[in-house]
Amino acid sequence: MSLTTTPPPGPGMSATANDLRRGSLPHHFPALLLAATAAVVAGVLLAFSSFGFVLWGLLTAVAYTVIVVTASARVEGGRKARDRLVTSLVYGCFLLAMLPLVSVLWTVLGNGLARFDPYFLSVSMNGVLPSMDAGGAYHAIVGTLAITGMATLISVPIGVMTAVYLVEYAEGRMKRTIMFFVDVMTGIPSIVAGLFVVALWIILFGPGATNGAAGAISLAVLMIPVVVRSSEEMLRLVPQDLREASYALGVPKWRTITKVVLPTSAAGLTTGIMLAIARVIGETAPLILTAGSSAVSINWNLFDGQMMSLPVFIYSQVRMGGAVNYERAWAAALTLILVVMLLFFLARMIGRLFAPKAR
Amino acid sequence: MAKRIDVSGLNVYYGDFKAVEDVSMTIEPRSVTAFIGSSGCGKSTFLRTLNRMHEVTPGARAEGKVLLDDLDVYGPDVDPVMVRSEVGMVFQKANPFPTMSIYDNVIAGARLNNRRMSRSEADELVERSLRGANLWEEVKDRLNKPGSGLSGGQQQRLCIARATAVKPSVLLMDEPCSALDPISTLAIEDLIHQLKEDYTIVIVTHNMQQAARVSDRTAFFNLSAPGKPGRLVEMGETNQMFTRPEKKETENYITGRFG
Numbered sequence: 355m356s357l358t359t360t361p362p363p364g365p366g367m368s369a370t371a372n373d374l375r376r377g378s379l380p381h382h383f384p385a386l387l388l389a390a391t392a393a394v395v396a397g398v399l400l401a402f403s404s405f406g407f408v409l410w411g412l413l414t415a416v417a418y419t420v421i422v423v424t425a426s427a428r429v430e431g432g433r434k435a436r437d438r439l440v441t442s443l444v445y446g447c448f449l450l451a452m453l454p455l456v457s458v459l460w461t462v463l464g465n466g467l468a469r470f471d472p473y474f475l476s477v478s479m480n481g482v483l484p485s486m487d488a489g490g491a492y493h494a495i496v497g498t499l500a501i502t503g504m505a506t507l508i509s510v511p512i513g514v515m516t517a518v519y520l521v522e523y524a525e526g527r528m529k530r531t532i533m534f535f536v537d538v539m540t541g542i543p544s545i546v547a548g549l550f551v552v553a554l555w556i557i558l559f560g561p562g563a564t565n566g567a568a569g570a571i572s573l574a575v576l577m578i579p580v581v582v583r584s585s586e587e588m589l590r591l592v593p594q595d596l597r598e599a600s601y602a603l604g605v606p607k608w609r610t611i612t613k614v615v616l617p618t619s620a621a622g623l624t625t626g627i628m629l630a631i632a633r634v635i636g637e638t639a640p641l642i643l644t645a646g647s648s649a650v651s652i653n654w655n656l657f658d659g660q661m662m663s664l665p666v667f668i669y670s671q672v673r674m675g676g677a678v679n680y681e682r683a684w685a686a687a688l689t690l691i692l693v694v695m696l697l698f699f700l701a702r703m704i705g706r707l708f709a710p711k712a713r
Numbered sequence: 714m715a716k717r718i719d720v721s722g723l724n725v726y727y728g729d730f731k732a733v734e735d736v737s738m739t740i741e742p743r744s745v746t747a748f749i750g751s752s753g754c755g756k757s758t759f760l761r762t763l764n765r766m767h768e769v770t771p772g773a774r775a776e777g778k779v780l781l782d783d784l785d786v787y788g789p790d791v792d793p794v795m796v797r798s799e800v801g802m803v804f805q806k807a808n809p810f811p812t813m814s815i816y817d818n819v820i821a822g823a824r825l826n827n828r829r830m831s832r833s834e835a836d837e838l839v840e841r842s843l844r845g846a847n848l849w850e851e852v853k854d855r856l857n858k859p860g861s862g863l864s865g866g867q868q869q870r871l872c873i874a875r876a877t878a879v880k881p882s883v884l885l886m887d888e889p890c891s892a893l894d895p896i897s898t899l900a901i902e903d904l905i906h907q908l909k910e911d912y913t914i915v916i917v918t919h920n921m922q923q924a925a926r927v928s929d930r931t932a933f934f935n936l937s938a939p940g941k942p943g944r945l946v947e948m949g950e951t952n953q954m955f956t957r958p959e960k961k962e963t964e965n966y967i968t969g970r971f972g
Contacts, residue, residue, distance in 0.1 A: 525771065595808040599872070601769055603822035603879055604798025613825050617812040708812075 377429040384422060384438075391418045415446055459691070466688030469681040475689065479662075480651040484674045491686045493652045494667035498693065500656055501566050501645060501663055502635050505573035510627055512574075513581025520582070521589040522611055539579035547575040548640025555644070566656035569645030569663070573634040580633050584626025588619040620708035628701035632694050638665040664690040715742035715913045716782045716799075716882040718763060723777030724942075725758050725767065732758050734942035736777075738932060742882075745905060745914045747924035747951065750934035751966070755943025756917050759934070760885050763915065764800035765793040781883070798822070801881035805888040807868035809860030809875070816856040818871055819843060822879035838878055846874035847904050866897025873904060877912075884908065886916040890923065902927050921967060925955050933963045 392414045399405040399413070419442040427435035474490040482489035516536070520529060551572040555563050592615050600610040616623070641647075646660030647670050653661050664686050671683040718740040725733040733755035740746045748756040761767040762775045765786060779786040786796050809818045819839045823830055830838070839856070843849040848870045852863070860871050869889055876884060886905075890898040905927050908914060918924050924931055932948040947954070947963045958964045 593808070595804065595806055596810060598766065598769060598802075598804065599808045599810070599875075600821075600825060601794075602764070602766060602797055602802035602804075603825065603875065604794055604796075605822070605825040606794045609825050609827075614810060614812075618810070620812075 376431055376434075378434075379426060379429055383425075387422055387425075388414075388418050391421065415442075418442065419446075462684065462688050462691060465681075465684035467685075469685040470688050474682075474685050478650060478652045482650070484671075484679060485676050487678055489682070491664065491667055491682070491689055493649065494662040494664045494686060495689065495693070496652055496654060497566065497645065497649070497661040497663040498635065498665075498690070500654060501569045501573060501641065501661060502631060504567065504570035504656055505577055505634060506627070506631055508570065508574040509577035509581050509630070513578045513627075513630070514585050514623065516578075516582045517585035517589055518611060518616075520586055522607070522615070536579045536582050539575070540583065542575065544572075544576055544637050545639040545643070547572045548643035550575065551640070551644050564644060564646040564660050565658060566645050566653070566661035569641045569661065570656060572640035572644050573637060576637065576640070577630045577634050580630040581627060584629060585619075585623055588622030588626060589615060591622065592618050617708065621705035624701050624705045624708065628698055631697060635694055635697075636665050636690060638669050641666050642669065664693070715911060717742045717780075718883065718913065718915075719778075719780035720763075721778045721780075723759070723762060723775060723779065725755065725762055725775045726773070727770070728772040731942040733762075734944045736945045738945060738948050740913060740915060741930065742913045743909055743911070744929040745909050745916060745927050747928035747931045748915065748917045748934060749919075749921060749924050749931060749966075750943070750946075751936070752919070753943075754934045754936050756932075756934045757887050758943075760887055760915060760917050761802075763883070763885055764797050764802055766797065766802060768793060798826070798879050799881055800883040800885060801876035801879060803869070803872050803876050803884065803886045803889050805891055807865060807872050807892070809863075809868050809871050811859065811861045813860060814857045815852050815860045815863070815871060818860040819874050819878050821875055826879075842874040842878040843871075845877055845908070846870045847900060847907075848874055864897070866893050866900060869893060869897070869901060870904065873901070873908075877908070881912070883913040883915070886914065888917050888919060891919060898923070921955075925951060931955070933958075933960075933966060935962060935966070 392410075395413045395417060396405065396410055399410055419439065422442065423435050423439045426438045475495065476492050477488075477490040478493035479489040480493070516532070520532060524532060551568045554571075555568050596614055596618060597610055600614045601607070605613070641663050645663060645666070647662075647666050649660035649662040653659055668683045668686045668690070671679040671686065720739075721737045723733065723736045724731060736759055748760060750756045758767060758773075763779060763786070765775075767773040767775060775787065777787070781796075781799065785791065786800075809815075810821060813821060816839055817824065819842050820830070820835055823835075823838070840849060840853075843852065848867060851867060852871075860868065863871060869892075873884075873889075890901050893901065902923065905914060905916065909929075916924075916927065928951045930948065931951045931954040933946045933954065934943050935946045936943050947958060947960045949959070954963065955967055958967060964970075
């Protein structure tokens with residue numbers, strides 16, 4: 355055996371090129387080093403009495419990375435050192451990305467819990483003056499569920515069927531055109547979707563007609579492209595083998611789609627639909643325009659009168675500006691997050707029910 | 714029941730590219746016919762034209778005549794869906810439906826076609842098909858478990874059971890053993906021997922020993938030159954093909970002196 359290229363022997367590495375052994379840092383080295391750097395940096399900062407969490411985290415991260423990479427380069431060689439560098443960077447980015455999420459949850463929990471109780475969840479603002487220490491968000495929860503539910507009922511059939519058409523039937527110019535317009539729809543600002551429905555409602559029912567259905571349709575306009583895109587990806591994941599297996603049994607195409615393709619991708623479709631719901635459930639602007647922002651009483655009827663929803667409730671409470679209003683807004687924000695989490699949990703359950711079982 | 718296939722002057726195209734040129738052959742009922750030849754010589758493509766499966770691939774079309782007994786498969790009023798329920802197919806990669814149990818996989822052909830069946834009829838069909846595929850003893854206690862939990866060889870036999878459950882007259886097999894170990898391959902080959910009592914079987918294989926073991930007649934396909942369409946070089950009794958082929962080209966391929 356002849357080696358045409360021999361890597362330059364690094365420090366700490368055996369001089370013979372054929373020796374496969376390398377030095378390695380002890381298994382617990384990174385964790386211990388991280389703890390040590392954190393402690394030292396904290397000590398130094400305290401000594402200069404300029405301790406701050408951001409500065410501390412930043413300096414610890416930089417110091418740890420520099421030390422671990424240098425140590426690894428000396429003991430383990432270049433490839434391992436690069437591995438350690440990238441590992442540190444990836445973990446750093448992960449923490450950076452988690453920071454806003456944790457911060458948002460923490461703030462909402464901290465501020466929202468003050469007023470988040472069964473009473474808040476079970477009464478509306480009917481007959482409650484904005485500054486009174488009473489009232490709740492029940493009417494907004496009802497509105498959010500009704501409007502989002504109807505938007506889902508409208509957009510899921512349209513979206514999934516569009517995706518089926520794109521994946522199973524469409525070809526050439528028609529396919530490109532539809533995909534282009536779906537992309538354009540994805541880019542519509544939500545307020546434009548709201549204005550579109552306002553204009554439509556003025557034409558159909560005259561000026562001043564606001565109701566839940568208008569809000570649902572404006573949300574559906576926003577939801578359809580998201581559903582199409584995610585469903586399309588999921589349907590493409592279904593192996594062509596399965597379609598061919600079905601055709602080879604003499605099964606017509608439409609039955610192959612309804613009985614084989616859709617069930618196989620059901621779990622993915624559910625997840626995609628949930629993401630689309632999460633995308634629109636927090637929409638505020640189109641709902642202010644279409645479903646109104648001054649409803650205070652419980653209204654289950656999508657076709658009659660204004661309808662409050664959680665995001666609009668938050669918005670209008672913040673606009674009022676009193677201490678009690680801020681508390682209501684935070685509690686409503688907490689409610690909205692919990693509703694979304696509950697929906698995701700349900701979707702996971704449903705997805706697991708449909709998912710292909712291995713054994 | 715088993716039917717004869719008569720192919721005459723068949724050309725297959727993918728868009729503008731001619732993949733198979735001017736194939737004519739007769740496939741006898743109740744026998745096994747093997748297609749051999751190097752990769753990309755069009756034998757799988759040709760196989761798929763026998764039940765119009767090639768039409769699933771965008772841009773693929775075939776010209777010529779394929780007679781199933783007396784019926785022209787490419788006749789103007791022939792529904793490809795009906796052709797496929799008459800000419801079943803088993804694929805290279807076992808592909809049981811992942812959302813269905815073993816039981817449901819076997820009766821998938823009937824269920825997906827919305828044929829009404831009583832519970833006892835369905836049970837009987839499942840047992841008969843699985844017994845026919847030599848799989849019944851291995852799975853009879855777990856019929857409600859997913860088909861994807863079986864081993865590769867069992868999955869392939871499940872696919873054969875699924876294909877025979879719709880009672881076709883012809884069974885096309887596209888390299889059914891290429892992903893299986895020798896024991897599973899033997900099981901499938903034994904099965905092919907039994908199945909030829911009732912079906913016309915066409916099998917594509919890269920394994921010449923397999924062709925010699927299972928088939929009654931063998932057809933050798935080859936490209937005339939790289940980039941040219943594949944064609945049928947020679948077809949005859951398997952014994953004769955492997956001992957005294959008529960063409961030099963066939964002999965070179967069979968003896969491994971291929972270039």
